[in-house]
Amino acid sequence: MLLIPESSRIDAGKYELTLENSAGKKSADIHVRVLDSPGPPLNLKPIKIDKESITLQWEMPLIDGGAKITNYVIEKRESTRKAFATAVTNCPHTSIRIGDLGEGCEYYFRVSAENEYGIGEAVETTDPIRASQAPTPPESIIPTDVTKSSVSLAWTKPKHDGGSRITGYVLEAQKKGTDQWAHVTTVKAMDFTVKNLNENEEYIFRVMAVNHSGRSAPRESKPIAVKDSTSLPEFDLRGVCQKIVIAKAGDDIKVEIPVMGRxxxxxxxxxxxxxLKLTQRTNVETTAATVVLSINECNRADSGVYTMTGKNIVGSVIDNITVKVHDVPGPPKGPIKIVEISRTYCVFPVSDGGNEYDGGFKITGYTVEKKELPAGRWIRANFTNIIETTFTVSGLTQDASYEFRVIARNSAGAVSVPSDPSDPIICKDDIIEPRIMVDAIFKDVVLLKAGESFKLDADIAGQPTPSMVWTKNGKEIENTMKLDVKFTELTTTLTNKDSVRSDGGEFVLTATNVGGFAKHIFNVKVLDRPGPPVGPLKVSDLLFPN
Incomplete structure (x- = not known):
């Protein structure tokens, strides 16, 4: 009798019972199934890695716990942490992609199988796995020296290392006109001299960056003729769009420019x-293949044209790049001068021609703010972007006191600090004596023929807005079927139809406000046939013929 107390999954398996006596021996197999959660999965490993995900694969456990395995639970932890977190709770297959990982971060993973009796023992990756991908190609590869049997090459780092440290570079060569690439070397440095080349042959070289995830795409050189030669310096500015470097204030600027020339x-x-003055913030560096301009924590004073001069025995070459540091614009120039005040509005220029600094972008508009004194707060006074040079603030309260200030906005959306506030104003009408303005033709007599119409018009100015009245022969003119008088706030017209001689005369326009009055006389003459002689007819000095 075989007794196994407190059995577990490891007790499952095939047991062999053997009976033996003098007559012989007999064996029998007994298969024991212990119903339990599964054992650990086997051969857990990554099969695909990129910068934000890792795909894992494993095999089913040897011990299924006496029941079909229906699910796997996957957990992860960053290498810098101690506790695992559940990543996937429902996985019926033996592979899974774990996404939303931090680029360049290292992770441990563990996988547990599950059956109807529970979740079993986990298998864990022995080493951390880094979320990374193959790097981008080196930025450039250029010859730094050429002889009749060798070419010295230098290249720049990739823009992106794929989330994993660059471990080296693979250099290959191809004779121009052939399709075959030959391995030259694998190096950790970013330069190498290829020797034993055929004089006067042309070669193309390519370099690939390598990290733990693989090789980058290749970066190829231009065809290089193997011979003793010299050449003018040359700056390769293809990597600097339109030769302009744009940065926000406070950012670090680093511009690496390949340099050629022999x-x-x-x-x-x-x-x-x-x-160029070199400081702790501004520095230049020359490498085997490039020149590097570095500006730490840039500010608006770093904006400008940076000129590079390359010289060798062949000659010199000059090129330049423009650095634009984008910052908030300076406040509009002040002080704000109010040019017109009334009881409900005021008018002033929003800018007198510019700002102290535009922030590297064109000024595209202004915002006006107002504050009611003595204890009000600053609130916006305009509802649309102001692009005009002057602005009218309406909706003010009569006899209230206000201050105003202006904020500039540039095309990058950055806004300036507010300008200095205006001097306080009190909302009440300025008193301006009325003025009447007429066309030159109304300064002389207006002549017309009977049956024609005439129209008299004038523009009025003054503050407060003057009242207007038309009179003729000392009496105020009223509208009739043929005569029509119209008024707007600052204009007036008088129109007369089918004129007759009696419609002529002096038409007086008077404009009046508290500041005084103004008057203009329109002289109108209607030309017509003479009227009949004035009667009665008197006869005198009669003569009788003989």
Missing amino acids: PRPTISWQKDGAA
Whole structure:
């Protein structure tokens, strides 16, 4: 009798019972199934890695716990943490993609099988796995020296390492006109001299960056003729769009520019026509293949034209890049001068021609703010972007006191600090004596023929808005079927139809406000046939013929 107390999954399996006596021996197999959760899965490993996900694969456990395995539970933890977190709770297959990982971060994973009796023991990755991908190609590859049997090459780092440290570079060569690439070397440095080349042959070289996830795509050189030669310096600015570098204030600027020329040129720098001053923030560096301009925590003073001069025995070459540091614009120039005040509005220029600084972008508009004194807060006074040079603030309260200020906005959406506030104003009408303005034709007599119409019009100015009245022969003119008088706030017209001689005369327009009055006389003459002689007819000095 075989007794196994407190059996577990490891007790499952095939048991062999053997009976033996003098007559012989007999064996029998007994298969024991222990109903339990499964054992650990086997051969857990990554099969695909990129910068934000890792795909895992494993095999089913040897011990299924006496029941079909229906699910797998996957957990993960960053290598810098101690606790695992559940990543996937429902996985019926033996592979899974774990996404939303941090690029360049390392993770441990463990997988547990599940059957109807529970979740079993987990299998764990022995080493951390980094979420990364193959790097981008090196930015450039250029020859730094050429002889009749060798080519010295240098290249720049990839823009992106794929989330994993670059472990080296693979260099290959191809004779121009052939399709076959030959392995030259694998190096950790970013330069190499290829020797034992055929004189006067042309070669193309390519370099690939390598990290733990694989090789980058290749970066190829231009065809290079193997011979003793010299050439002018040349700056490769293809990587600097339109030769302009744009950065926000506070950012670090680093511009790496490939430099060619044989022999290797010396490089000097200028900014805005003067020698570039090197400081703790501003520095230049020359590598085997490039020149590097670095500006830490840039500010608006770093904006300008940076000029590079390359010199060797062949000659010199000058090129430049423009650095634009984008910042908030300066406040509009002040002080704000109110040019017109009434009891409900005021008018002032929003800018007198510019800002102290536009922030590297064109000024596209202004915002006006108002504050009611003495204890009000600043509130916006305009509802649309102001692009005009003057602005009218309406909706003010009569006899209230206000201050105003202006904020500039540029095309990048950055806004300035507010301008200095205006001097306080009190909303009441300025008193301006009325003025009447008429066309030159109304300063002389207006002549017309009987049956024609005439129209008299004038523009009025004054503050407060003047009242207007038309009179003739000392009496105020009223509208009739043929005569019509119209008024707007600052204009007036008088129209007369089918004129007759009696419609002529002096038409007086008077404009009046508290500041005084103005008057203009329109002289109108209607030309017609003479009227009948004035009667009665008197006869005198009669003569009788003889």
